[in-house]
Amino acid sequence: MTMERLIVGSLQTNCYILESNKIGLVIDPGAEPEKIIKAVSGLKIQLILATHQHSDHINALEEIKKATHAKAAIHHLDWIDGFDMRLEHGQRIQLGSEYITVLHTPGHTPGGCCFLTGNDLFSGDTLFPGGPGNTSFSDDDEQIILKSIREKLLKLPNETKVYPGHGLATTIGQERGLY
Numbered sequence: 753m754t755m756e757r758l759i760v761g762s763l764q765t766n767c768y769i770l771e772s773n774k775i776g777l778v779i780d781p782g783a784e785p786e787k788i789i790k791a792v793s794g795l796k797i798q799l800i801l802a803t804h805q806h807s808d809h810i811n812a813l814e815e816i817k818k819a820t821h822a823k824a825a826i827h828h829l830d831w832i833d834g835f836d837m838r839l840e841h842g843q844r845i846q847l848g849s850e851y852i853t854v855l856h857t858p859g860h861t862p863g864g865c866c867f868l869t870g871n872d873l874f875s876g877d878t879l880f881p882g883g884p885g886n887t888s889f890s891d892d893d894e895q896i897i898l899k900s901i902r903e904k905l906l907k908l909p910n911e912t913k914v915y916p917g918h919g920l921a922t923t924i925g926q927e928r929g930l931y
């Protein structure tokens with residue numbers, strides 16, 4: 753599996769393109785569809801995944817669907833128009849000869865998810881270098897995101913690479929001490 757990171761839109765969202773044997777998958781088509789379409793040319797895009805429903809992660813969804821004819825998936829608790837498939841915790845998605853596992857990590861949004869493949873975790877706005885994603889709305893949400901991180905992400909090995917929805921990558925080992 754190879755991975756390319758594009759930085760798109762005014763909030764500098766990370767859009768990740770995974771590839772295995774010329775089959776591709778797009779995570780978080782946040783903006784700048786032309787840039788994403790150019791990056792996936794030559795690939796057969798099998799699926800578009802959204803870590804959550806915030807617009808800075810899905811603003812280019814419609815254009816990418818049109819250009820690639822791929823279906824789009826999001827967790828059922830973050831469901832909005834424009835998607836085709838509902839994700840569940842634990843679901844495995846095949847990409848070429850490899851698999852991506854869906855981890856439901858609510859807190860930033862109710863249906864927020866992280867995607868794990870091999871030693872790579874795509875953490876959306878759940879886990880960033882130096883702390884969790886924001887939960888500006890209530891104390892409950894803060895407890896929920898901490899629980900998601902402790903129970904679902906910190907179970908992963910230290911060497912797991914974390915690719916967040918904005919900014920640079922980190923590792924589980926580097927973040928573990930903060931929780």
Ligand SMILES: [Zn+2]
Binds near residue numbers: 804806860877
């Ligand atoms: Zn967000």
Ligand SMILES: [Zn+2]
Binds near residue numbers: 877
């Ligand atoms: Zn975001």
